Amino acid sequence: MQVQRRAKLLVLMDKVGISDGYKGIWENLCRKHGLPDSFVRISLRSTYRTFQSNRILEWHLPSKLPGFSTNSNTQDALRRWVQEVIIQHEPDAILCMDPALLFLYNDNWNQAKLDTLRGGVYILFGIPHVVCFPITAYHSKAKPKDLAKLNDGFIEKGDFTEFQQESTIDGDDDSEDEDDDEDKAATFDRDSDDDRHVTRHMMQWHDPIVVPYGRIVLGFDLEKTSRILTRVLNHEAGTKARNTNDLLGAASSENRTSDSQEVSVDRDGYRDESVPEE
Amino acid sequence: MLIATDIETNPYQKSKKTKRWLMTPEEFDREQRKPFAMNLVCYSGVSEDGVMDSFALPFQNGKAIASGAPNHIEDIYETARQLNDLAIPFTLQNGVYDCSWFLYYGLPLRNYAYDTMTLWWSKYPDLPRRLDFISSVLLDDYQYWKGGRKSESMDEHCHYGMDDTESTLRNTVKLLQMATDDEKMRVNFFHAHLRSLAGLHMSALGLAVEESVMDQIKETLDVEAKKTLEKLRYLVADPDFNPNSAPQKKHLLHSILGAPMRNAKGRSVKRLSDASTGAVPLRAIKSDHPLFRRVADGILEAITPSKQISNVVGIARFKAGSSGSRFLTSYDAVGTTTSRFSSRASALGFGGNAQNIRKNYRRFAKADTGHFLLEIDFSASDDVFVAFESREPGKIELVRSGRDTHAVNALIFFSDWTYERIVDGKHAKDPAVVHPITGVRQITKKVVHGTHYLMAGLTLLSSAGREAIVAAAIQNGFDDAGTWSQDRLVRFCDFLSHKFRMHYPRFQLEHDSVDSWYRELRREVVSTGGFMTPFRYFQRFSSDPHDDATLRAVAATAGQAGTAGRINMVMDELVHGYIPRSFRDGPNPEADDKPRLVGNDINGISIRLQTHDSISFDVNPMHPNWLQGLEDIFYVFRRPVYIYGEEVRVGIEADASIYWAGKETATINNPIELLKPDDDGINWMQKMSLEYDDRRIA
Numbered sequence: 001m002q003v004q005r006r007a008k009l010l011v012l013m014d015k016v017g018i019s020d021g022y023k024g025i026w027e028n029l030c031r032k033h034g035l036p037d038s039f040v041r042i043s044l045r046s047t048y049r050t051f052q053s054n055r056i057l058e059w060h061l062p063s064k065l066p067g068f069s070t071n072s073n074t075q076d077a078l079r080r081w082v083q084e085v086i087i088q089h090e091p092d093a094i095l096c097m098d099p100a101l102l103f104l105y106n107d108n109w110n111q112a113k114l115d116t117l118r119g120g121v122y123i124l125f126g127i128p129h130v131v132c133f134p135i136t137a138y139h140s141k142a143k144p145k146d147l148a149k150l151n152d153g154f155i156e157k158g159d160f161t162e163f164q165q166e167s168t169i170d171g172d173d174d175s176e177d178e179d180d181d182e183d184k185a186a187t188f189d190r191d192s193d194d195d196r197h198v199t200r201h202m203m204q205w206h207d208p209i210v211v212p213y214g215r216i217v218l219g220f221d222l223e224k225t226s227r228i229l230t231r232v233l234n235h236e237a238g239t240k241a242r243n244t245n246d247l248l249g250a251a252s253s254e255n256r257t258s259d260s261q262e263v264s265v266d267r268d269g270y271r272d273e274s275v276p277e278e
Numbered sequence: 279m280l281i282a283t284d285i286e287t288n289p290y291q292k293s294k295k296t297k298r299w300l301m302t303p304e305e306f307d308r309e310q311r312k313p314f315a316m317n318l319v320c321y322s323g324v325s326e327d328g329v330m331d332s333f334a335l336p337f338q339n340g341k342a343i344a345s346g347a348p349n350h351i352e353d354i355y356e357t358a359r360q361l362n363d364l365a366i367p368f369t370l371q372n373g374v375y376d377c378s379w380f381l382y383y384g385l386p387l388r389n390y391a392y393d394t395m396t397l398w399w400s401k402y403p404d405l406p407r408r409l410d411f412i413s414s415v416l417l418d419d420y421q422y423w424k425g426g427r428k429s430e431s432m433d434e435h436c437h438y439g440m441d442d443t444e445s446t447l448r449n450t451v452k453l454l455q456m457a458t459d460d461e462k463m464r465v466n467f468f469h470a471h472l473r474s475l476a477g478l479h480m481s482a483l484g485l486a487v488e489e490s491v492m493d494q495i496k497e498t499l500d501v502e503a504k505k506t507l508e509k510l511r512y513l514v515a516d517p518d519f520n521p522n523s524a525p526q527k528k529h530l531l532h533s534i535l536g537a538p539m540r541n542a543k544g545r546s547v548k549r550l551s552d553a554s555t556g557a558v559p560l561r562a563i564k565s566d567h568p569l570f571r572r573v574a575d576g577i578l579e580a581i582t583p584s585k586q587i588s589n590v591v592g593i594a595r596f597k598a599g600s601s602g603s604r605f606l607t608s609y610d611a612v613g614t615t616t617s618r619f620s621s622r623a624s625a626l627g628f629g630g631n632a633q634n635i636r637k638n639y640r641r642f643a644k645a646d647t648g649h650f651l652l653e654i655d656f657s658a659s660d661d662v663f664v665a666f667e668s669r670e671p672g673k674i675e676l677v678r679s680g681r682d683t684h685a686v687n688a689l690i691f692f693s694d695w696t697y698e699r700i701v702d703g704k705h706a707k708d709p710a711v712v713h714p715i716t717g718v719r720q721i722t723k724k725v726v727h728g729t730h731y732l733m734a735g736l737t738l739l740s741s742a743g744r745e746a747i748v749a750a751a752i753q754n755g756f757d758d759a760g761t762w763s764q765d766r767l768v769r770f771c772d773f774l775s776h777k778f779r780m781h782y783p784r785f786q787l788e789h790d791s792v793d794s795w796y797r798e799l800r801r802e803v804v805s806t807g808g809f810m811t812p813f814r815y816f817q818r819f820s821s822d823p824h825d826d827a828t829l830r831a832v833a834a835t836a837g838q839a840g841t842a843g844r845i846n847m848v849m850d851e852l853v854h855g856y857i858p859r860s861f862r863d864g865p866n867p868e869a870d871d872k873p874r875l876v877g878n879d880i881n882g883i884s885i886r887l888q889t890h891d892s893i894s895f896d897v898n899p900m901h902p903n904w905l906q907g908l909e910d911i912f913y914v915f916r917r918p919v920y921i922y923g924e925e926v927r928v929g930i931e932a933d934a935s936i937y938w939a940g941k942e943t944a945t946i947n948n949p950i951e952l953l954k955p956d957d958d959g960i961n962w963m964q965k966m967s968l969e970y971d972d973r974r975i976a
Contacts, residue, residue: 106422106425111422111425117422118414119413120414120421120422121418122421157549157551157552158549212404212820212821213404213821215820215821215822216402216405217415220415224415224418227418
């Protein structure tokens with residue numbers, strides 16, 4: 001296999017993100033599972049610098065996990081944001097860890113959860129997207145730091161609920177993601193200040209994703225991403241990609257995505273250059 | 279060529295939306311209908327040139343049972359029968375389920391060669407085994423498709439079924455590629471697949487049910503349930519208290535009584551919403567205060583009969599025409615990480631878990647008419663495997679000595695006792711020795727078990743119970759132990775563990791300077807990612823090998839998977855005639871021995887149940903070879919295994935009875951004892967009024 005250049009991978013993080021504390025773990029995982037620096041340049045981006053979590057995530061009982069916002073305006077804004085980030089970074093593939101963006105891949109709120117769609121490969125905007133657990137899944141127990149990041153500094157649900165009941169305040173999300181300064185330069189329509197006044201009781205307690213087998217599954221998904229990037233580069237370099245009839249091949253032309261209008265896939269499963277990018 | 283097949287069934291179940299039974303259990307009993315119906319069979323095949331095609335054969339016009347069969351059902355049925363009869367290898371996901379249905383419909387599958395669930399488990403025993411999860415890892419174009427199963431459209435249902443078979447087929451190819459380079463995976467799969475087939479055989483036969491005994495049990499349990507509930511309601515002064523309601527229990531225990539809150543694992547929590555009222559936290563609460571104990575005991579007593587009613591009386595029985603009803607169960611060969619069978623209701627929806635029925639209530643199941651049951655189990659098997667795996671000389675010597683291991687170990691913790699006193703007390707059923715909570719022998723069993731598997735003091739305290747540890751402390755001269763705080767009891771538990779570790783140095787906690795078994799286990803899991811049992815089952819651990827929790831899991835595997843491997847070895851030979859060529863530590867000297875098999879045609883014996891470390895057989899004493907068959911079974915159970923060059927034989931206990939765990943049980947060391955006359959000149963078989971073929975005696 002001939003690889004012509006370094007691949008570009010865009011990671012769309014969840015609210016915890018890949019913070020300084022997780023950087024070492026993340027780099028080790030990437031190195032170990034086929035995404036070393038020499039092969040791929042990774043850009044980390046987060047919607048949570050732009051949007052508030054209580055606007056882009058929804059909690060519906062009995063589901064314990066948050067899902068995407070069902071508001072079409074929010075979805076449009078998020079879709080635009082993703083397109084702009086793609087234009088900015090021109091990635092070869094996207095690794096999506098953000099539950100708020102799962103509507104892009106499956107419009108059924110009950111199904112579009114990280115634990116259901118994880119491992120899924122979708123071709124959107126001409127680019128393969130791999131859905132992956134967030135980095136918090138590396139641990140088998142929730143870390144207080146992650147709980148605090150997801151819940152406005154609270155690590156105890158009782159304290160969080162009590163605080164919600166006591167106060168109704170401006171809900172501007174001022175949590176900073178130190179890892180992602182580039183976000184500030186992104187161009188998109190920010191929500192108006194008026195829209196950002198929310199009551200604290202609209203917030204929901206948010207547990208980080210932790211699963212006993214998260215460590216190994218993160219490895220599987222990074223390996224899959226690495227294989228997909230290799231295929232994209234080989235395809236670009238003119239290497240004959242796998243036939244869709246090949247059982248072991250990549251995404252087939254019969255991709256079943258919910259966003260079919262925006263999907264354009266060639267016979268080999270990847271980027272159709274004839275589709276103009278927005 | 280490879281074909282994947284999958285069936286879809288329409289369940290008889292409670293509708294999630296209407297909360298009603300789609301067909302009531304009474305209707306079901308009256309009409310003797312199966313609780314599910316097969317409505318679709320799908321096939322996907324791949325030819326040598328890589329072309330994949332899929333077909334769906336609908337057995338009904340729609341998803342609902344009432345939709346009726348298609349006009350060409352006879353042709354559809356015949357097509358499925360011919361396809362299933364092909365010699366081409368078939369692959370399935372959880373094929374035991376599908377094969378049960380194929381058998382039920384008279385469409386047996388000739389070549390059930392692979393199973394994606396088993397193949398996946400063979401590589402990753404501690405990961406989920408669902409088809410969508412496996413596909414999400416193995417297939418580079420995976421997209422979640424399982425939502426389709428909820429569609430009411432038959433067309434979509436057919437597509438969904440074919441998506442399943444295509445994924446199964448592609449996963450199989452991937453998994454077989456993985457297995458090509460992984461001998462451990464191949465060995466695991468080979469044994470697991472054999473077990474699956476043995477489990478299918480047992481699931482299909484089941485045991486006869488004595489309805490009159492079932493009625494008696496129901497009556498007893500109903501009375502007990504009523505009595506215990508009345509007692510509890512009186513105790514808590516609430517005539518409407520429901521012990522099965524978690525919110526009511528939480529309110530009583532934590533809001534009214536102020537008992538400390540714990541989660542399901544018994545660890546302290548701060549919020550009521552995180553508190554659990556399961557068995558573990560209730561046990562812990564019992565040790566917090568005598569008043570809590572009374573209430574917790576009351577709750578547990580009130581719950582138990584209703585649980586047994588649901589486990590035993592509430593199970594759906596399979597009506598087998600004129601031969602009465604049968605108890606069925608389905609064994610899952612890959613349902614645990616230790617290679618033990620797990621058990622649940624059969625694929626057809628009848629029966630239930632055969633492994634959680636209390637001994638007192640097992641007698642509802644019985645041998646077929648004119649037959650009897652033989653149940654053989656290994657005694658103290660985990661202990662034997664831990665002894666030889668750990669290579670602790672003192673422990674090996676003790677196991678080999680034939681002495682009562684628990685009585686000997688009790689002397690480590692209770693210096694005022696002598697071995698003879700404990701053994702005599704055991705025979706005389708002296709409560710100081712055999713009481714389930716405060717008897718020294720019982721306490722010893724719990725402490726040794728916890729120490730083997732690296733339980734910390736707190737875990738040991740909550741698993742043994744406060745009363746047991748207080749009793750142990752009193753036996754050690756601490757008369758005020760009843761007033762001790764939890765911290766002090768935890769320290770005492772650590773002290774007991776420490777005494778055991780000093781007595782058997784190989785059980786010392788891992789440290790670079792100590793020649794400890796656990797240090798070796800840690801090295802093995804770090805270097806190989808898992809642990810291999812003497813029977814060559816390799817359990818991979820997905821968790822961090824440096825974690826203490828992982829080491830605890832490895833230690834537990836060494837004991838439990840050893841026992842499981844031994845019982846599986848017995849099944850492999852008796853059902854399939856397979857004797858392993860080698861063990862982990864060397865060749866099997868008996869590999870070339872003639873395999874001993876059981877079967878209705880061979881010796882009138884069939885294997886029916888496997889519960890932990892025991893197997894139950896149904897024996898037809900009118901078969902001319904029945905006695906030889908029993909001798910073969912005893913021989914296979916007594917075969918040696920080799921661990922680190924040492925010959926290991928695990929003791930067995932055998933009971934013959936008409937009813938499962940019934941009162942008329944004969945405990946035997948040799949099958950011939952069944953025909954040995956007692957003082958009155960009659961043997962057990964005659965007492966049971968069983969006709970038998972006694973040509974061996976002649």
